[in-house]
Amino acid sequence: MPTKKTAYLSLIGIVVLLLQSANLFAHTINYSLEKAPTEHVILFYLKLGFTHIIPQGLDHILFVIGLCLLSNKVKVILWQATAFTVAHSITLALSMKNIIVAPSAIVEPIIALSILFVALENMLLSELKAWRIVLVFLFGLIHGLGFASSLNEIGLPRNKFAVSILSFNVGVELGQIAIILLVFALLVLPFGKKPYYKKWVVFPISIAIA
Structure with missing residues (x-):
């Protein structure tokens, strides 16, 4: 025995x-x-970036949904999404080059706090403030470290580093755009200008996100 x-x-x-x-x-x-040929590498990391958001990236999905709720203008949402993308692209590249190393035990709780902060802001503010873009950028830096921890499991080909990380970022951005379009189609366009939008749409969804 x-x-x-x-x-x-x-x-x-x-x-x-x-x-x-x-x-x-x-x-x-x-x-x-x-x-592999370059086009195969591009397609591989495009798909990897997209699937890291949809369906695997629940925390990132919730964050992007939160960004869509406080304004009913597509331009404003896209500015936030752009700031988020630029920021996470920076830290993702630096992390994959081992210039920045952050343990997931620190990164993941901060990502959770960023989602909570955006949800609370949606409930407490009546309109979007200019400084939110700055906060979204800062939160994007943290989310980029989260992307890196997942991408490190597969790695990047050394001889195609730039095209690989660019393709991954484009895939992530396509996933984010898909979420933004879906939220606008289902929530913002039909209800965004209704008097009950804040009370019966923004509040319940923000509470669920938080």
């Missing part, structure tokens, strides 16, 4: 083996992409 100690050691061994296998898988993908 195996002892508890033997069972624990076996379990630890299995976990280590799985982690090594995952790491090997990531390196295999990375090596394959280094040998």
Whole structure:
């Protein structure tokens, strides 16, 4: 009969083996992409960026939804989305180059706080303030570190670093635009100018997001 100690050691061994296998898988993908044609690399990271938002990135989805609720003007929302994209592109690139290293134990709670802050702002403010763009940019820097922690699991081909990270960012942006268009089509355009919009649309959704 195996002892508890033997069972624990076996379990630890299995976990280590799985982690090594995952790491090997990531390196295999990375090596394959280094040998792949550029157009294949572009499509791979475009899809990866998009799926990191839809359907996998619930926290990022909630953040983007929150950005859409305080204004019924497409231009204002796109300015916020642009600030968010520029910011997360900066920290994503720096993190993938190992210039910035931030543990997920710190990044993830700050991302959660950014979602909470936007939700509270939607409930407490009657109109969008100019300084929100600055806050969205700062929050985007943190979200970029969150993207990097996921992308690090697969990595980027060294000989196609620029095109890979650009494709990933474009995929992320396409995912964000899809969410913005959906929120506008379902909520902002039909209800944005109604007198009950704040009370019966913005408040309940912001509470759910928070």
